[in-house]
Amino acid sequence: MYMWTSNGFPIDELKYVLEKVEISKSFTLCLEKNDDFESGFVRFSMDELTIYQAFWITNETFLAMDCARIKMEGNKNLPIRDFVSQWLSSRNNRFEWLKMSRNWEQLDWNDGFEPMKWNPAIRGRNFQISPIHRVDCEKGIDFLREDGLLATVVQRYDLILFVVWHKRFQPEADNLDLDFW
Numbered sequence: 001m002y003m004w005t006s007n008g009f010p011i012d013e014l015k016y017v018l019e020k021v022e023i024s025k026s027f028t029l030c031l032e033k034n035d036d037f038e039s040g041f042v043r044f045s046m047d048e049l050t051i052y053q054a055f056w057i058t059n060e061t062f063l064a065m066d067c068a069r070i071k072m073e074g075n076k077n078l079p080i081r082d083f084v085s086q087w088l089s090s091r092n093n094r095f096e097w098l099k100m101s102r103n104w105e106q107l108d109w110n111d112g113f114e115p116m117k118w119n120p121a122i123r124g125r126n127f128q129i130s131p132i133h134r135v136d137c138e139k140g141i142d143f144l145r146e147d148g149l150l151a152t153v154v155q156r157y158d159l160i161l162f163v164v165w166h167k168r169f170q171p172e173a174d175n176l177d178l179d180f181w
Contacts, residue, residue: 018039031056049071088151118140
């Protein structure tokens with residue numbers, strides 16, 4: 001499902017869709033910045049969620065997202081450390097990646113985590129994020145879950161990515177274009 005809103009789109013109808021419509025595959029929402037729009041808790045459970053202008057996403061909604069792939073732009077300061085911590089202590093095998101606008105908060109991954117530097121013997125350098133794009137994870141911070149699933153956080157000046165290596169070596173990704181956003 002794709003939704004592009006404009007000034008003429010009634011807020012009540014948007015809230016109805018967010019709160020009542022069940023979507024299992026893919027949902028893309030492009031919402032114009034609207035200071036009057038507020039939303040409480042919304043449960044997202046689908047394969048792919050994309051939200052442009054995610055200023056309205058609450059911490060509670062963010063931490064409850066049960067999606068395989070999540071992309072958010074224009075989000076406010078969301079608790080990425082809590083999201084990673086929650087994944088590390090879970091048995092969630094569905095999650096693949098999160099890509100979101102980076103806030104300028106300095107994140108200390110040593111506090112409460114056991115981060116590791118990239119080791120080319122443990123995982124590949126490139127993560128395939130789409131059929132035509134890859135993410136260079138060489139400078140990422142790795143985390144190993146108790147069940148052996150490996151994840152990486154990559155911070156760039158404008159975004160943060162959290163990827164899970166269901167397949168640790170992806171040579172097919174090496175020739176793909178770099179994902180810049």
